[in-house]
Amino acid sequence: MKKQQKKHVSKAENPQTRSSSTSVENSESIPADLIFEIFSRLTAKSLSRFRCLSKEWASIFSSRVFTHSFVARSCERPRLLFTFHVDGKLFSYSTPQPPRNPDQDLSHVVVDNHITIPTRMGSFLIHRPVRGLLCPGDMWFERGCNDSKMMTIFNPSTGQFKKLPAARTRRGHVRTYLGYDPIKEEYKVLCMSVRRRTYPKFSEEHQVLTLGTGKLSWRMIECSLKRYPEIGGICINGVLYYLAYQNDGFGVGQNFTVICFDVSSEKFKPLEINLTCSSSLINYKGKLGAIQFDQVGFFGGRTTSLGLMVLDDAEQHIWSKKTYVLPPFWKNLGVDAIARLNVVGMTGDSEIVFSPSILSDPFYIFYYDVERNTVVKVRVQGIDFVKNQYIYTFMDYAEDVKSM
Template identity: 80%
Template sequence: MRKQQKHVSKTANPKTRSVENSESIPADLIFEISSRLTAKSLSRFRCLSKEWASIFCSRNFAHSFLTRSSARPRLLFTFHVDGKLFSYSAPQPRNPDQDLSHVVVDNHMPIPTRMGSFLIHSPVSGLICPSELWSKRGCNDSKMMMMICNPSAGQFKKLPAARTRRVHVRTYLGYNPIKKEYKVLCMSLSRTYPKISEEHQVLTLGTGKLFWRMIECSLQRCPESGGICINGVLYYSAYQDNWFGVVQNFIVICFDVSSEKFKSLEINLTCSSTPDKLQGSISGRTTSLGLMVLDDAEQHKWSKKTYILPPFWKNLGVDTRLNVVGMTSDSEIAFSPSILSDPFYIFYYDAERNTTVKVRVQGIDFVKNQYIYTFIDHAEDVKPMQVLGF
């Protein structure tokens, strides 16, 4: 006996028939599947429907996606050209070897900015905070520009001007993973040499109305430009200059993002060098690499390890400079040129095996003599700016 077939009216709307004969995907299943995608894919899927856009823009989804993204870190490359901040990211190689010859980047949406010369510190939970090198931009204008940018989402927001009349400032971005709270730390530098930190203030994101608050800090040192936030603590290096070009009393300052308290980790180090060399820069002339290892944070005990670099470094050329951009979870030190080149390479040094691997980065639009920032352990974030209180 033949199965009776259902008859469908020829005049019925095809879209109506499709909806009637299909089952909608549960929101929790969309949530689970989508949190495993890339930020680039989510930016396209967000346009499919209002329901999907609502899921992807929710605070819960943003935090879930960031947690998963942190487990699959990426490389981040940024540079500033013609009033725009360009960003690229690529999968971060795990245990790279000679067989892994290259990585291919994703091109993120350019972010417009009116800044001149500025600094970008290490990304913090997917966000970066570009800020101008100095605050004074005219005879009567001393407002420094700062932004919060999400490279993965191509979003940005200008921050209110810090409360300072000083010319030189330093800013850092911190994140408290317990309260899921971002804070920007800004300090003015003294007018006279050496440039010690003064007028410390904090801006808390996600509070709706943003305003700067002055905080106390008894650690008056010359802060370096580099900084990194780990488990709710912001670390940045500082030093004391004795006016004769000898850097001494080199310390690591720790800023607890939650309590807004400062403490220092002293390093018994005196070096007749410039601050840039202390941050970790090598060239073809470099024959060894020295690392300071913190053995006891309470007692401020450090040990120094020196590694003789393999002959590979001699092939770099004496004019090629590589900056230390971090250490991976596999204990490999990553180096990157500060000037964009074609071809463009990053380098991984395994101190235990004394081996080096060169990885070509493909897909970055070449701009001659352009300064480029390279970061490791970047976590993609899809958090809309309104989640931060904007």
């Protein structure tokens, strides 16, 4: 009797079938804008995995509207990025940038491990990210190498990378910078060869490559400012800034100036300023800022003061400057007097962020409040320890899911 009843049960009357059918109908009836909103709240790492599950999803993630919306939302929730290069692989970790409250002691943050990116490039220095992409900044090429004069652009959030064609240069040493034009919505790579082992030092063979234009190729551009460039460029509102020697780079204790490169017009312009080699360029609330110390070379436990210069008017070359006398905090924080710290940037709450240049265990970053003259150290947990490994720390990192 029970078997006979079961035989006459229809699919519509079967609770399990009805539930499954309802689920499918509900998923198909979700408005496209709601699906769009849900996806835009996920991480770039999650989206890179979901891209492989559905052609429709992959199409959504690749659309211009979605990628713009995702980057805009990522800029509103910036992250700290930690990355280093070991044995032909680029390792990267990130964590949401913690909201700093001077009245509360934030003791630690935990990082997420991004996708490890393989690379055939040797050891290289890394520039700060531009809208989620990383670019090597200083490269040497060996004679006779088939991959000579080639470089790669990385997206640490998605694990994607793009090999660029060989730069057109006769030299074995080049400097590269990555910029973004927000008007034309274009990434551009600026490359120049440098003469380092002979004097006078200068740059030559200036060229530009525009990403996302089909077949990639370098274009030679004119540059009358052939001053020897340093590592540490920063792109703010479509203008790329980098440090360069004031003269031929001969001698000790050289002074530096700042060169502006307009990413859209591809024109160079110098700024009238005199900086030391210990200076670091930062984004100060949408303006170019420069931090320099009383100790030439780098910021360390023996540094007693620092100066903050802000470019208020680029056309008139007007800068404002403040000097801060540091408290004797390093000894109390357990920082070695000879430890080398890099300037990561400055928060909107007037805190300068420092990070060690060498990975340690435990690993700390430091927040110096210039208004209160206090410092807080925050432990970063979750980074795989590699002894004596250089590590690069960046703030205001915004993830990007645009396909490379």
